[in-house]
Amino acid sequence: MSDNNINQRKSLRRKLTNQYLGIFTIVYFILLVGIMLTIITAEYINIENHTINIVSSKLQEEETIINKSLDSTGYEKHIISYAVYDKLLNPVDRISGEGGMPEYAFLHNINVFYKLQYFTRTGDTIYSFTSAQQSEHVVYIKFDLFNYSKDNVFLLEIVVLIIIFGIGYLLGVLLFAAIGNAKTKKALKPIHDLTVLASSINENNMNLRIDVESARYELKELCITINSMLQRIETVYKKQKTFVSDVSHELRTPISIIDGYMNMLKRWGSTDEIILNESIEAILSETKSMKELVEALLFLARYDHQSIVYEKEGVDLSGLLEDVYRETTLLDKEKHKLSCTIGEGLTCIGDYRKLKECIRIFMDNSLKYTEKGRDIHLSGQGVGANIMLSIKDKGIGISKEHLGNIFNRFYRAEESRDKKTGGSGLGLAIARAIILAHNGKIKIFSKEDSGTTVEIYLPKAKLPHS
Numbered sequence: 037m038s039d040n041n042i043n044q045r046k047s048l049r050r051k052l053t054n055q056y057l058g059i060f061t062i063v064y065f066i067l068l069v070g071i072m073l074t075i076i077t078a079e080y081i082n083i084e085n086h087t088i089n090i091v092s093s094k095l096q097e098e099e100t101i102i103n104k105s106l107d108s109t110g111y112e113k114h115i116i117s118y119a120v121y122d123k124l125l126n127p128v129d130r131i132s133g134e135g136g137m138p139e140y141a142f143l144h145n146i147n148v149f150y151k152l153q154y155f156t157r158t159g160d161t162i163y164s165f166t167s168a169q170q171s172e173h174v175v176y177i178k179f180d181l182f183n184y185s186k187d188n189v190f191l192l193e194i195v196v197l198i199i200i201f202g203i204g205y206l207l208g209v210l211l212f213a214a215i216g217n218a219k220t221k222k223a224l225k226p227i228h229d230l231t232v233l234a235s236s237i238n239e240n241n242m243n244l245r246i247d248v249e250s251a252r253y254e255l256k257e258l259c260i261t262i263n264s265m266l267q268r269i270e271t272v273y274k275k276q277k278t279f280v281s282d283v284s285h286e287l288r289t290p291i292s293i294i295d296g297y298m299n300m301l302k303r304w305g306s307t308d309e310i311i312l313n314e315s316i317e318a319i320l321s322e323t324k325s326m327k328e329l330v331e332a333l334l335f336l337a338r339y340d341h342q343s344i345v346y347e348k349e350g351v352d353l354s355g356l357l358e359d360v361y362r363e364t365t366l367l368d369k370e371k372h373k374l375s376c377t378i379g380e381g382l383t384c385i386g387d388y389r390k391l392k393e394c395i396r397i398f399m400d401n402s403l404k405y406t407e408k409g410r411d412i413h414l415s416g417q418g419v420g421a422n423i424m425l426s427i428k429d430k431g432i433g434i435s436k437e438h439l440g441n442i443f444n445r446f447y448r449a450e451e452s453r454d455k456k457t458g459g460s461g462l463g464l465a466i467a468r469a470i471i472l473a474h475n476g477k478i479k480i481f482s483k484e485d486s487g488t489t490v491e492i493y494l495p496k497a498k499l500p501h502s
Contacts, residue, residue, distance in 0.1 A: 056216030060208060068201045072194055083184065086111045088165050091118060091177050095167060110187070114180040120167065121174050128173055226255045230262060242270040282446035282461070286329055290322035332462040336445065339469040346387040346473060350497055353382040353391075353423055357416045360395045370408040377415040382423050383497040386474045391494075394470040397463040398427045398490045406431030406487075418496065422476075425492040434482040442480070443468045 090111055094101045102115055120128040153162050161181040167173040229246050237244055245266060246259045297315035304311050338344045361376045368374060384391075402412045410430040417424055434442060441447045446461040471478050475495055482488040 053216035053220055056212050057209060060212045064205055084163055087177060087179055088163055114184040116178045116180050118177045226259050242273055279445060290326045293322045294319050332466060335466055348385055348387055351384050351386045351388050351391060353384055353416055354378050354380055356392055357414060360399060361414050364399050372406055373411045375413045379417045382416050384423055384494045385497050390470045394467045397467040402427055402429040421496055422493040423496055428489045430487040433484040433486050433488055435484050439482055
């Protein structure tokens with residue numbers, strides 16, 4: 037694996053770890069602020085309640101409310117002044133203490149229900165409550181909240197809390213960095229495995245796959261998808277390798293035969309007429325076989341690249357089947373029992389030459405693999421929206437083991453039979469390509485030693501309404 041890939045993976049892991057730390061930091065400081073606000077709010081409520089209780093009791097007992105002596109409570113020391121008003125908002129008791137009370141315009145806006153009010157204009161903190169001894173009187177207290185907060189212990193508590201939280205944050209960062217790094221390393225392991233796998237795959241170990249069990253969520257789906265892709269690539273590669281091997285094998289034999297006869301011609305051809313004729317016949321025969329093989333390969337290559345041009349038009353399948361039957365009868369040297377049942381008016385849209393070539397491929401196979409004197413039946417009929425062409429023989433049949441592979445290129449059910457009957461193993465692949473190009477389908481039913489039935493379905497031609 038290259039240094040660049042390692043650096044990219046570390047960078048991604050670092051980013052994911054930083055995201056963990058970012059989330060932890062946000063949650064941690066929200067918690068810190070929440071605790072601090074809770075402490076401050078609780079302390080201010082406590083100040084408010086004690087201050088109101090002190091003033092209320094001293095008013096009731098007619099004691100001095102404002103006391104700046106050192107032995108006074110912390111709450112009393114920070115009461116600056118107060119005022120008492122009746123229900124008509126007339127002052128009952130004079131303003132006392134240092135600094136005076138705010139103007140009446142400020143006080144009349146204070147709702148007694150909300151005990152604490154802060155006036156931004158003057159910076160005053162004022163408590164209000166209804167007098168206990170005279171419920172119609174309202175008392176307003178001006179309190180030095182700033183100096184009380186500065187002088188009292190709860191500020192120190194907040195400082196200590198901040199220090200404790202700071203130490204906790206540093207420990208949390210280290211913990212989350214370790215956990216985040218471990219988590220992201222585990223989460224990114226499939227990507228690391230994929231990188232290692234991709235760099236190590238070659239033609240000798242294409243069976244390697246990613247460990248799906250270690251992946252989770254979307255990465256698991258990604259690993260399954262990539263494994264599936266690798267499986268398809270391996271399958272195609274094996275087919276390609278087999279294809280090249282089969283082509284080489286098919287060409288090696290005729291080339292070797294031609295080479296052998298050419299050497300014979302070189303040595304004795306000019307003086308031995310028998311060797312001359314035999315060599316010429318053999319060379320022509322092998323050249324013809326090679327030409328047919330090359331043409332078949334070119335057809336399949338064009339089919340793979342979808343570059344075959346079909347000259348499609350209305351095709352009289354009834355006439356096509358009759359032509360194939362007549363030609364087969366003339367060419368049948370083994371004298372099989374040939375028969376046909378062909379319906380009239382069977383018409384489809386297609387390429388006449390290609391469709392005829394397809395039917396002849398199946399007929400040739402029936403002739404090759406059916407013993408002399410046994411039945412071969414050709415038929416054609418309409419079946420719903422399709423036309424069914426059928427070739428049925430009483431030949432050697434195909435086993436279940438091989439039936440699913442007969443359309444594979446160069447596939448041979450039994451090598452011995454192909455040596456005897458000839459052929460390259462490309463005929464059925466070509467026939468299948470032609471039928472698929474005509475939007476048709478092929479069904480094959482076969483049983484060993486009982487025969488084979490081929491059914492070809494082609495869409496009927498849509499004739500114009502009269």
